[in-house]
Amino acid sequence: MSEPTIAAPGAHPLRALSPRDRTVQELVVRQFRDRADDPLLRGPADRTYGETHRQVAGVVAWLEARAVGEGERVVVVSENRVELLDLFLGCAFAGAIYVPVNPFLRGEQLRHQLEDAAPTLVLCEQGTHDQVREVLTGFSDPPELLVLGEGTWELDGATPPRPSTRELSAGHPPSHPTGVLYTSGTTGPSKGVVCPAGQFFWWGVLTAEYLRLRPSDHLYTTLPLYHINALGAYLQAIGVGASYTFRRGFSASRFIAEAREAEATVTYLLGAMLTILWKQEPSERDREHDLRVALAPATPPDIFERFRERFGFDLVDGFGMTELNLVVSSLPEATRPGRMGWVLDDFEARVVDDEDIEVSDGEPGELVVRPREPHSMCQGYWRRPEATAEAWANLWFHTQDRVVRDDDGALRYLDRMKDAIRRRGENISSFEVEAVVANHPAVAEAACIGVPSELGEEEVMVHVVPQPGEQPSGEDIVRWCADRLAHFAVPRYIAVVGDLPRTPNGKVRKAALREQGAATGTFDREAAGVEIRRG
CATH class of the missing domain: 3.30.300.30 (ANL, C-terminal domain)
Structure with a gap:
């Protein structure tokens, strides 16, 4: 009998859940229960689904004991470590809001995010403690600050969460705010994106379908856990019963060797990562790995085929944002250089001009999107009602990305709207x-x-x-x-x-x-x- 696979868009078994049950909590708790003895984390910590269940249950009890209430924010300022995954799911089940903060922030940027989040509890690594403490001392009512030690769940001066046998219950609707993830702030102060439980559910389902994930897959990421991609990859693994490994950062010179060591079958190459990897000196070991596919949005068209030939795994293009989900993609065999793919059936999209009027195929315009499934996109920007209203003008989310739709419906990415250049017509x-x-x-x-x-x-x-x-x-x-x-x-x-x-x-x-x-x-x-x- 062949192994079950998420064979095509629309085929994920979790789609069978009723709309009210399409939450990150329901996605997770079913797999914790049904796959207790299967491996989930395979480095840097090693855990089964059952062991992870008990650790997350312990985090829920620990948050309750610290009087972290419904809707209150828990901020984590840390590089990649397993506690971030535990806190993300622990907050989801406790009804708190998980807020990961970039550990490389300093000064006013760090102050802005901590003040904006207004947390009840802050956890940070030793390396960021001085900066975080300095900011929090300026608060009129500073939150509790705990420092993560070198070992897993070592807390300086505080009792850490202990694994618990209590049963986790989904409990919260798809609309419940589960995370606030801050944008990069390229043109102004960063904004917190309010992500509900339903949006995280769909992050786990949609990308899994286009990567054709299956239980034997091993997902590998070097992306930061304070961004949506690495968190989404964790949920994609759980949703199909696969395993997951993360690293602290990307190294082009070590990437293939580390993926080989991890026995990874699926990975994620965003932004310049793929180009930097391509520019490494070719090696006879470039194909010595188990990778079969990578999610690789915006792969430069001129190296697309040559990259696949050299490294021996497929590339899947697509388009997504923290505010949205995976909204455009194509299956590996349909991915073509320079084309992001087609709009997923779970969303509506248009290409519009400056007046929000739809343009013809072949004409550039802004990509605007809205969901067909409730709560599959963000709820807006944290404490920014005007920015939320501006983004949702005319009841479409404005991505600020400039694209072209070909006559077969496929979309090609051109630019950020503010980065487009107009020269002599x-x-x-x-x-x-x-x-x-x-x-x-x-x-x-x-x-x-x-x-x-x-x-x-x-x-x-x-x-x-x-x-x-x-x-x-x-x-x-x-x-x-x-x-x-x-x-x-x-x-x-x-x-x-x-x-x-x-x-x-x-x-x-x-x-x-x-x-x-x-x-x-x-x-x-x-x-x-x-x-x-x-x-």
Whole structure:
């Protein structure tokens, strides 16, 4: 008999639950009960489903003993460790709201999130204790602060949760706020996204369907547990009875070896991770692993097929946000370079202009989305009713992402709306320019922006971070782009820099780059007399 699989969209067995039972708690408690002896966590901690059940039950009792009430916030400021997973589920069953905070925040950024969350309880690692304590001392009524020690569930000066045999009960409806996850804040203070129990349920179901997960799979992530992707991967594993491993961070040089050691079959490559991995020196061991598929949104089209051939596993593109869910994707065999896929049946989507009027296929516009399933998207922004209303203008969630819908319904990603460049009547995708520049052998990373043009509109500028030991010239980059981009998209300005300004979540702060503009010393291909061929 062949192993059961989540064979196609719409096939997840948990879809059989009634709408009222579609919660993260129901997803978890059924598997804890039915798969008690099966492995769930396989590093850095090793636990079965039953052992995890008992630990989470202990966390629920521990929260109750500390008088953490319904709807109260529990903040965790920590890098990846198993306690974050326990607290996430413990809060869900206790009715509290889990708030993971980036441990690399400092100063006003940390203060903003802690003040905004207004927690009852804060836990942090020793390495972040001084910063967190300094912020909390300024509170008129500071919350309790506990410090996580080196070992699992070691608490300095406090009794930790102990495994409990009490039975967990789902208890809360899909609408119940379960987490507040903060956005990166690339253009202003970060906003807390209020994620209900139903949204986490669908994070566990939808991506699992498009990765075709099965109980024998082993999911492996190096992404941070203060972001939705790594939490979603944990729920995807639980939802099908698979196992899960996390690491503290991504290392391109060690990624394949660590995935091999973990016996991983499924992984997650977001943002620049895939390009950085591709740029590693090819090895005869690149295919020595058990990986069969990776969720890899926004894979550069020009390396898509070559990456699959070199490393020997499938790539699944797609589109999702903390505020939404996985709303666009395609199965591995249908994934095509440069196309995110099709809108999932569980959502409605349109591509609209500045007036929210739907545009024709082939025309660029903003992607707007709304759910067909209740509580499968966020409830809004924590304590930000105006921002929530703005995002949901005309009863559609505005993603601020610019896309094109092809005539077969598939969507192609172009840019963030604020990052799109308009040059001499042409719309240019900074995302596409970045992908081309980043594929230059001497380039580690690239960020593309528009800067004011003396002719009106904008000129294309690229900030380039070189590979170690390399120093590409501006003319090198221009010539490379001229062979791979439309003439109007070839950058005029090139700045070779040591690094890029980033938010605490690692996203490039393009607003800061735009403020700098084309500073003195920036290569200007027009001033240098470098000509490019049209057509």
